[in-house]
């Protein structure tokens with residue numbers, strides 16, 4: 486049985502900060518979903534155009550496949566991935582769920598007020614994602630539903646608090 490953590494949320498919410506901390510604390514394999522985006526998706530966002538379902542579909546399938554490969558190899562993982570919609574999370578879960586052995590995908594939603602996240606994006610330099618896309622990220626976001634395995638963290642907590650809380654709630 487392996488666990489696959491998806492740290493989700495809008496751009497600038499702190500996914501990388503939390504996911505890297507959790508992966509380090511647990512010694513689990515880490516990946517950034519942004520590194521799985523085709524260059525065309527990165528270019529589109531950099532031009533200030535939000536991705537649509539078609540842009541995200543192959544990317545989500547690749548990430549789900551990556552987690553399932555690791556599950557099959559008995560390797561626990563932590564990834565960052567916006568995973569904004571329920572249907573996206575269904576794709577991310579699908580390949581791991583199809584394996585025998587009771588492997589788990591756990592979503593950790595880093596969530597908080599628009600103004601806090603906008604302020605952090607403003608202070609960040611050299612990232613392809615423009616602040617102008619934050620509203621579309623919030624518009625697209627669908628909260629975790631009661632039957633989804635996961636939990637919400639408050640972006641206003643310190644990175645250290647967030648990592649500790651995440652680790653406590655992830656471990657079975």
Ligand SMILES: Nc1ncnc2c1ncn2[C@@H]1O[C@H](COP(=O)(O)OP(=O)(O)OP(=O)(O)O)[C@@H](O)[C@H]1O
Nearest residue numbers: 496497498499500501502605609614640642643644
């Ligand atoms: N809990 C926190 N408290 C204060 N600042 C934070 C916190 N978490 C992250 N930050 C800062 O906010 C900015 C965004 O964080 P981070 O890059 O981890 O977000 P992200 O969700 O991975 O972003 P993206 O998806 O756009 O790459 C960074 O400058 C980071 O240092």
Ligand SMILES: O=C(O)[C@H](O)[C@@H](O)[C@H](O)[C@H](O)CO
Nearest residue numbers: 495496497519536567568614
């Ligand atoms: O689904 C999406 O729209 C994307 O994955 C974005 O969320 C960004 O890639 C990421 O957050 C970097 O800012």
